[in-house]
Amino acid sequence: xxxxxxxxxxxxxEGSRQEMEDFYSLASxxxxxxxxAHDWKSWLTQFENNSNTRTQLLDIACGSGKxxxxxxxxxxxxxxxIKKIDYSLLDPSxxxxxxxxxxxxxxxxxxxxxxxxxxxxxSEKKFFDLLWAVHALYAIPRCELRVAIIKLLSCLKGNAFIxxxxxxxxxVKFYKLFNKAFKKEENFxxxxxEDIISTLEILNVDFSYKYLNYTNGGKxxxxxxxxxxLQRCVFDDNVSLKEMMNNPLTGDYLNDCxxxxxxxxxxxxxxxxxxxxxx
Numbered sequence: 413x414x415x416x417x418x419x420x421x422x423x424x425x426e427g428s429r430q431e432m433e434d435f436y437s438l439a440s441x442x443x444x445x446x447x448x449a450h451d452w453k454s455w456l457t458q459f460e461n462n463s464n465t466r467t468q469l470l471d472i473a474c475g476s477g478k479x480x481x482x483x484x485x486x487x488x489x490x491x492x493x494i495k496k497i498d499y500s501l502l503d504p505s506x507x508x509x510x511x512x513x514x515x516x517x518x519x520x521x522x523x524x525x526x527x528x529x530x531x532x533x534x535s536e537k538k539f540f541d542l543l544w545a546v547h548a549l550y551a552i553p554r555c556e557l558r559v560a561i562i563k564l565l566s567c568l569k570g571n572a573f574i575x576x577x578x579x580x581x582x583x584v585k586f587y588k589l590f591n592k593a594f595k596k597e598e599n600f601x602x603x604x605x606e607d608i609i610s611t612l613e614i615l616n617v618d619f620s621y622k623y624l625n626y627t628n629g630g631k632x633x634x635x636x637x638x639x640x641x642l643q644r645c646v647f648d649d650n651v652s653l654k655e656m657m658n659n660p661l662t663g664d665y666l667n668d669c670x671x672x673x674x675x676x677x678x679x680x681x682x683x684x685x686x687x688x689x690x691x
Contacts, residue, residue, distance in 0.1 A: 467498070468539070475548065550584070561612065588601060642666075
């Protein structure tokens with residue numbers, strides 16, 4: 413039996429590209445909302461004047477690079493005006509690393525590629541001015557979250573940003589319902605934003621946060637697209653949309669998300685900012 417983490421790694425592969433594209437036909441807005449939610453140009457340039465060296469940025473669990481893509485495409489964020497940034501990629505999937513590397517352009521320049529999970533990252537002598545993990549930590553086993561955050565902090569010399577779904581948002585909530593509905597006992601729960609906040613508090617890290625609320629979805633979407641989106645949400649392509657709709661637990665939830673010809677999946681995302689400073 414494969415657990416949540418194992419299946420997530422399998423789905424970040426060339427063989428699951430169509431499912432990934434179906435997922436992002438709805439989920440790309442996650443990153444568009446994030447791009448609008450903060451002054452990213454100032455955040456990215458906060459260490460520019462400290463020295464003549466380039467800013468070092470680490471993207472943890474980089475996925476397919478949707479967040480830097482959203483920043484690069486944003487009409488009001490002119491990243492051409494800032495200095496080059498050395499952009500390092502960390503992900504257990506080589507597919508994800510190469511997908512992200514393909515889309516990066518000025519000011520982001522690929523520096524290092526680390527094919528590893530953050531829990532196992534040897535951060536000795538690797539220090540980054542900036543670090544982000546954007547919708548990246550869901551599949552970490554809860555018992556390993558503290559180690560993951562400690563590893564993250566150990567390679568951080570500046571400031572970090574985590575964007576993550578809350579327990580009452582679609583990603584975490586639907587996965588919990590799915591596991592219960594289809595008796596997926598081997599699947600450990602997704603990490604929630606609240607879990608991350610609790611871990612930062614335990615580690616005595618000084619942080620700030622704000623919420624972002626929006627919906628994924630759209631009108632006249634095909635069953636195939638909705639099925640691919642939901643299967644990617646749970647990293648399980650063995651359960652069809654029909655089965656999800658027919659199960660009382662997931663069915664009731666999905667019926668609430670569907671109004672006539674429109675689907676709406678409610679998201680509550682926490683934007684968490686912190687550095688190495690202790691409280």
